Amino acid sequence: MKMSYSLYCAIAAFSLFLVSCKTKDQFAGADGDFVDGMPLPERTDGASYLGGGVNKGQFSPVQFGLDSVEVSGSEMGKVQAVADFMRSSRSDVIIAGFTDERGTEEYNRGLGERRALAVREKLVGLGLGGGRIQTVSFGEEMPVAPGGGEAAWAANRRAEIGVVR
Amino acid sequence: MMTRAIFALSIFCLSAAAWAQDAPTITVRKGDRVSLAITPLGGPAGPAVTQVLQNDLDLSGWFQIVPDARGSYVVGGSTGGGSLQGKVTDSSGATVLAKSYTGTDREVAHQFADDIVETVTGNPGIATTKIAFVGTASGPKEIYFADYDGAKARRLTTDRSISVAPTLGPGARFLAYTGYHEGYPDVYLIDTATGARQRVVKAPGTNSGAAISPDGGKMALTMSKDGNPEIYLTGLRGGPARRLTRTRGVESSPTWSPDGGELIYSSDQGGSPQLYRIGAGGGGGSMIATGYGYCTDPSWSPDGKKVAFTVRSGGGFSVAVIELGGGARVVAAGQNPVWGRNSRHLIYSSGSRLNLLDVQNGRTTTIVSGLGKVSEPTWSL
Numbered sequence: 001m002k003m004s005y006s007l008y009c010a011i012a013a014f015s016l017f018l019v020s021c022k023t024k025d026q027f028a029g030a031d032g033d034f035v036d037g038m039p040l041p042e043r044t045d046g047a048s049y050l051g052g053g054v055n056k057g058q059f060s061p062v063q064f065g066l067d068s069v070e071v072s073g074s075e076m077g078k079v080q081a082v083a084d085f086m087r088s089s090r091s092d093v094i095i096a097g098f099t100d101e102r103g104t105e106e107y108n109r110g111l112g113e114r115r116a117l118a119v120r121e122k123l124v125g126l127g128l129g130g131g132r133i134q135t136v137s138f139g140e141e142m143p144v145a146p147g148g149g150e151a152a153w154a155a156n157r158r159a160e161i162g163v164v165r
Numbered sequence: 166m167m168t169r170a171i172f173a174l175s176i177f178c179l180s181a182a183a184w185a186q187d188a189p190t191i192t193v194r195k196g197d198r199v200s201l202a203i204t205p206l207g208g209p210a211g212p213a214v215t216q217v218l219q220n221d222l223d224l225s226g227w228f229q230i231v232p233d234a235r236g237s238y239v240v241g242g243s244t245g246g247g248s249l250q251g252k253v254t255d256s257s258g259a260t261v262l263a264k265s266y267t268g269t270d271r272e273v274a275h276q277f278a279d280d281i282v283e284t285v286t287g288n289p290g291i292a293t294t295k296i297a298f299v300g301t302a303s304g305p306k307e308i309y310f311a312d313y314d315g316a317k318a319r320r321l322t323t324d325r326s327i328s329v330a331p332t333l334g335p336g337a338r339f340l341a342y343t344g345y346h347e348g349y350p351d352v353y354l355i356d357t358a359t360g361a362r363q364r365v366v367k368a369p370g371t372n373s374g375a376a377i378s379p380d381g382g383k384m385a386l387t388m389s390k391d392g393n394p395e396i397y398l399t400g401l402r403g404g405p406a407r408r409l410t411r412t413r414g415v416e417s418s419p420t421w422s423p424d425g426g427e428l429i430y431s432s433d434q435g436g437s438p439q440l441y442r443i444g445a446g447g448g449g450g451s452m453i454a455t456g457y458g459y460c461t462d463p464s465w466s467p468d469g470k471k472v473a474f475t476v477r478s479g480g481g482f483s484v485a486v487i488e489l490g491g492g493a494r495v496v497a498a499g500q501n502p503v504w505g506r507n508s509r510h511l512i513y514s515s516g517s518r519l520n521l522l523d524v525q526n527g528r529t530t531t532i533v534s535g536l537g538k539v540s541e542p543t544w545s546l
Contacts, residue, residue, distance in 0.1 A: 039391045040369035048348020050326065067437065069415075104461040104475050104482065104500055105541055106330055106374040107431055107438055109343070109350065110387055110394040110415035113371040117393060135389065136349050137371045141306075141327050 038130035041092075047164045049096045049136050054162035059085070061144075061158035062119050067103070068157075069114045071122050079119060082161050083126040092132045092164040095119050100153035101140045112137030119159045197525070199285055201228040202236030208244035213270045221278035221292040224314065224530060226509060226523040227285070238285060242277070249273035253281055261285070271316065282507075289467075291505040295337035295357075295545045296512060297321065298519060299329050301537030308342050310357065313505070313512075313544070315519065315532030321355060330541055332384075334377035337545035339401065341365070341384060343373040352386060354402060365403035374418050377401065378425045379467075379546065385409070385419035385428055385445075396430050398445065409443060410450060420465045420472070421445075429453065429472055431461045440474060440487075455493045457485060462501050466508040467546060473502035473511050484513045486524060497522055497529065506546045514540045 047053030059082050062075045071079060086093065097116030099108040116135035124130050145152035201222065206215045218240070222228050233239065238261070242251040247269070253262040262284045266273040272293075279290030294313045299306050303320065308331050311318035322328045327345040334340070340355045344364075350373045352366035366372040370389035377384055381401065388397045388406060396416045397406040410416045414434030421428055426445055431438045440460050441450035459477035466472065469489075473496075476483045482500040487493035499515035502522075511522045512532070519533035519542055533539055 040389065043349065043369055050345055051348030067433075102480075103459075103477070106387075106418045107415065107433075107461040109330075109371060109373045110417040111433075113389045113394045114415045117389065135370050137373075137389075138327070138345075138350075 038124060041131045041134060043134060044092060044164050047094070049094050049160075049162050050138075053165050054094055055165060056160065056162050058163055059161040061160045062115075063154065064115055064157040064159070066100075066153070066157070067111075069111065069118045071118050076122070079122045080126065082119075083123055083128055085163075086123070086128050086132065089163075092134065094134045094136060094162040094164060096160045096162060097135065097137045098142065098144075098156055098158050098160070099140050100156045101143070101148070102153060103140065105139060108139035109137050112139045115157075115159045119161070197227075198229040199227060199238065200231045200236045201281075201285075202231050202233045202239045204233055204239060204241035206242050206244055206249070210244040210249075210270050214244050214249055214274045217271050217274035218278055220314065221275060221290075222281065224510075224521065224523075225278065225282050225290060225292070225507075226526055226528065227282055227288065238281075240281060244270075244273070247273075249277060251277040251280070253284065271312065275312070288509070289507050291507050291510060294506060295333060296519075296532075296542055297331040297333055297337075297340055297342075298514070298533065298542040299331065299540045300533075301539075302535070303537075308340070308355075309533075309536060309539075310340070311533065313532075314521070318533060318536065321357075330374050331543045332376050333543045333545040334381045334401070335379060335546045336381075339377065339381065340543075341375045341377060341401075343375070352384070352403075363402070365401070366399060366406070368406065376419050376421055376428075378421050379423055380425055383425070385421065385430075387417050387419075396428065396443075409445070409447060410441075412450075416441075418462050420463045422465055423467050423469045429463045429465050431463060431474075440472065453487065453489070455485065455487050457493065460485075464503045464511075466504045467506050468508035470508065473504060473513075475500040475502065484511065484522070486511075496524055496527075501541050503542050503544045505544055512542045512544055514542060 060078045062078050095116040097112035099111050120133045143156045145155040203219055237256050239254050249266045255261050266276045275292040278292040282290035291313050297310045300309045305325055306327050306329050307320050308322045308328050309318050310321045324346045330343040332341050343350050344353045350371045351364050352372050352375050354365045355362045368390040372388050375384045375386035384399050387394050394415045396409045396419050399406040412434035414432050416432045419428045419430040429442050432441050437459050438461050440453040440463050443450040457476040460474050462475040464473045471488050473486050476485045483495045484497040484499050484502040485493050485495045499513040502511045502513040509525050518531050519539050521530045521532045
């Protein structure tokens with residue numbers, strides 16, 4: 001009886017361990033979500049990266065590697081500049097993500113969004129409020145460097161920062 | 166000239182034979198095609214309707230069109246006043262199909278063609294279906310709408326921004342697409358019968374790549390409102406969105422199972438994009454091993470047996486097909502494949518062309534060209 005009780009406990013503990021492992025692998029956050037628990041803020045009326053009400057070109061675009069959504073260490077200075085500006089200003093920002101042309105269209109829309117969100121996560125990591133940062137993806141549309149070639153592709157893999165007026 | 170034609174035909178036959186050897190799961194046998202004779206239809210619209218009908222029956226892939234009286238079946242009939250009286254007899258002279266149709270020349274021909282395919286082969290026809298796609302003939306990316314064979318193509322949107330990722334619901338009554346009209350990618354719904362349009366999904370972030378469910382009542386799409394691009398389910402006209410996937414990666418391009426109970430989508434949660442399968446009720450996605458390193462744009466065949474998708478290799482894209490539970494193979498150079506309702510034909514994009522591919526016999530027909538760069542076709546059930 002005592003043996004079987006211990007065995008039961010061991011099995012129960014092991015099962016819980018398995019469950020928690022699985023949960024941790026798939027979902028790192030609360031409520032089963034992996035994300036940092038920061039939904040995007042509502043859009044600002046009258047302001048969009050494509051439509052207007054946004055100052056573009058104030059900051060250098062954050063560049064990305066092929067098929068990558070990682071903000072590399074060498075790009076962090078650009079993110080820091082945005083963070084410094086946001087601390088000294090009450091303006092919100094819209095981060096627009098872009099890809100090169102070497103993917104399929106719809107996946108690139110997702111990839112561009114993920115790049116914009118990666119920059120947003122860095123800004124939040126630097127202490128900025130996620131509620132001030134919107135994102136949008138244009139995928140492979142609106143390349144800054146038209147045509148092909150490694151240099152053009154590298155230039156097009158970017159996240160641009162727009163300041164809401 | 167004749168010699169050249171015969172030579173080309175021989176090459177085609179040889180290719181078809183080679184194809185059959187490479188693809189053990191789908192074999193081409195001469196006996197697969199039913200011989201069929203078409204007697205030119207009488208009446209004022211006879212020549213026009215006959216031409217469309219012959220093209221439909223030829224493209225269907227099921228028939229070998231032969232001179233009169235030698236066919237296992239003989240198609241005939243008469244036209245007049247926006248109607249068609251169609252008739253099909255078998256080699257014994259017995260009537261197997263006799264039906265009246267009303268509509269335009271193309272409409273009546275398409276309806277008759279689909280009835281012939283269904284009556285003779287038991288398979289669904291594709292002649293009455295519609296397609297939509299992205300074209301750049303007017304400059305920016307806009308949505309175009311056409312018959313399945315590319316005829317009657319017309320521009321559906323005049324947004325002058327970026328209009329992409331169309332999806333047609335059953336019967337082509339509704340079309341949803343991703344539009345940047347208001348500066349953000351949102352999902353718009355067009356009633357193709359009335360032309361009425363409404364913005365149905367406009368959450369913060371990116372809303373894109375909708376797929377209308379087979380019953381026409383729901384949409385699956387990518388949304389990023391909760392902080393990551395994930396697959397969500399919502400109503401045809403929007404409403405509350407339920408999150409289906411939960412990963413660190415990018416989820417995109419959901420496609421429905423025929424019964425609407427499952428979805429297949431592309432996810433790069435493990436690095437490069439791969440295909441995953443998930444229940445519409447939730448749970449975790451399970452990867453479908455294709456053997457290819459970059460797989461996007463899945464399209465689940467209406468018979469539920471296979472999935473077409475885009476593969477990236479080297480500097481280009483290929484269209485591949487995987488039999489669920491079996492192997493995958495490349496069937497064409499191009500991208501954005503989508504199945505027809507017969508689960509036999511694919512439409513895919515290749516630069517400035519949309520091609521119709523008969524996966525069973527390998528025949529490719531260009532159905533759209535001259536509308537700029539064309540991409541992201543969708544095909545109604």
